Amino acid sequence: MKTTFIRLISTSMLAILSLGAFGGCSSTKFVRVQPWERTALTDYTMRSDRDPLAVTMAEHIYFSRESASGGRGIGGSGCGCN
Amino acid sequence: MQFRHKFCSLCLIILACVASGRAAIQVGDKFPLLDPSTLVGGTPPATEGQITLVDFWASWCAPCKMSFPRYAQLYAKYQAQGLVIVAVSADENQSAFDAFVKKESPPFATLRDKTHKLVSQVKVPAMPTCYLLSRDGRVRFIHQGFHGTTTEEDIRREIESLLAEPSPPS
Secondary structure (H helix, E strand, C coil): CHHHHHHHHHHHHHHHHHHHHHHHHHCHHHCCCCHHHCCHHHCHHHCCCCCHHHHHHHHHHHHHHHCCCCCCCCCCCCCCCC | CHHHHHHHHHHHHHHHHHHCCCCCCCCCCECCCCCCCCEECCCCCCCCCCEEEEEEECCCCHHHHHHHHHHHHHHHHHHHHCEEEEEEECCCCHHHHHHHHHHHCCCCEEEEECCCHHHHHHCCCCCCEEEEECCCCEEEEEEECCCCHHHHHHHHHHHHHHHHCCCCCC
8 A cells, every 4th residue: 555655656756757847848938048039138238248347357367367368259149140 | 557557648648748849840841821910011922833032030140141142142143033032030129120121121021020920930940040942832941040152052052953843733
């Protein structure tokens, strides 16, 4: 009796978890921002390099601590085009 | 035995969940109709019996800006032979759409999918994406992104191959 109950609970838990996982996969609108919904992500304010002073300070920190500079040549914003 | 029944039910539920996700438009699929009630900016051109290039773009997408002059060239060359280009924008702002169209002034039809009904239906995988349709309205080629001359040459070759095909009997 006890074994059957445990089995029932575990099956139910597995079913709920599977529904959550596979349901999310089947409906992509819950998973990520769609390519056509990226207007806000492409806004200038979303750029990490929009403040020249902050970029200079960050570069100085990297150079001082890690003796590293550059390597920030990633163009574009968040539209994910191409 | 009871456990086996439950396991089978669980598998069926999982399969149903996976199957409920609507698939994106693929090569060979019939392309959805261009519904004038959800597309603003003009009347969708007649595409029956024509080779149609449907381009999904947005004003905030840099490769889209690059693609418009190339599409204009293709349109100028193949329009007389039966090529129709419809550029469908996914812009949320009408003003951004208007500004882009005014700046580029493309010779082909530009429409805005204001409710995102068409882009959702097609499940456009990236911006820009263009679908090249044969005369029977089926998707024959899909291009994700626009990679300059490479994409332009590919599309040119595909248009010529579609134009060379005989028209379907009416």
